[in-house]
Amino acid sequence: MHNGDADDKVLKAIEAAMVDIRRRQTRRALARSEPEADPALFDVVDAVEDGEARGAPVTVTDIAAALDVAQPRASKLVAAAVEAGLIRREADQKDGRRALLALTVAGRELCERVHEVRRRRFAAATRNWSKIDRAAFAQLLTRFVDGLTETEPERH
Known part of the structure; x- marks a missing residue:
C-alpha cells in the first residue's frame, strides 16, 4: 500500500466519523440531555x-x-x-x-x-480508555477543530 493510499484511508475514516457526529448533532442527541x-x-x-x-x-x-x-x-x-x-x-x-x-x-x-x-x-x-488516550484525544480533537476553523472558506 502506498503512503497516499494509507492517507486516503485515514482521511476517509475521519470523514465517516465526522459525518456520524454531524448526524448525531442534527438529531440533537447531546442537546436532548436537558429535556426541558x-x-x-x-x-x-x-x-x-x-x-x-x-x-x-x-x-x-x-x-x-x-x-x-x-x-x-x-x-x-x-x-x-x-x-x-x-x-x-x-x-x-x-x-x-x-x-x-x-x-x-x-x-x-x-x-x-x-x-x-x-x-x-x-x-x-x-x-475503557487510558488517561493517556483521553488526553491525547482531547489534544488531537482540539487541534483538528482549530485546523478546520483555520481552513473555513470565507462566506460572502
Missing part, C-alpha cells in the same frame, strides 16, 4: 456562554454567525431565549444603538446541567 431545554434556545445560550468565556461582547449578529442563521432568525431565537429567562439584553455602554447579550442565572444553571450530562456521556464513551 428547547435545543434551538440552548444553541443561543451556548453561543452566549462561549462569547462570555472568551471575554467578548455578544450581540444578535454574533448569534447569527455562531448558529449560521440569518439575522431575522437569530433575532427571533434571542427574543425567545430572553422571554424564557435564559439570557438578558444589556445596553452597550460604548454604542447605545446595540444591545449586548448575557446569561441569566437560569441560563448559567442550564449550561451547567447540560455540560454535566455531556461530560458524563463523554466519560462513558471513553470509560
Whole structure:
C-alpha cells in the first residue's frame, strides 16, 4: 500500500466519523440531555456562554454567525431565549444603538446541567480508555477543530 493510499484511508475514516457526529448533532442527541431545554434556545445560550468565556461582547449578529442563521432568525431565537429567562439584553455602554447579550442565572444553571450530562456521556464513551488516550484525544480533537476553523472558506 502506498503512503497516499494509507492517507486516503485515514482521511476517509475521519470523514465517516465526522459525518456520524454531524448526524448525531442534527438529531440533537447531546442537546436532548436537558429535556426541558428547547435545543434551538440552548444553541443561543451556548453561543452566549462561549462569547462570555472568551471575554467578548455578544450581540444578535454574533448569534447569527455562531448558529449560521440569518439575522431575522437569530433575532427571533434571542427574543425567545430572553422571554424564557435564559439570557438578558444589556445596553452597550460604548454604542447605545446595540444591545449586548448575557446569561441569566437560569441560563448559567442550564449550561451547567447540560455540560454535566455531556461530560458524563463523554466519560462513558471513553470509560475503557487510558488517561493517556483521553488526553491525547482531547489534544488531537482540539487541534483538528482549530485546523478546520483555520481552513473555513470565507462566506460572502
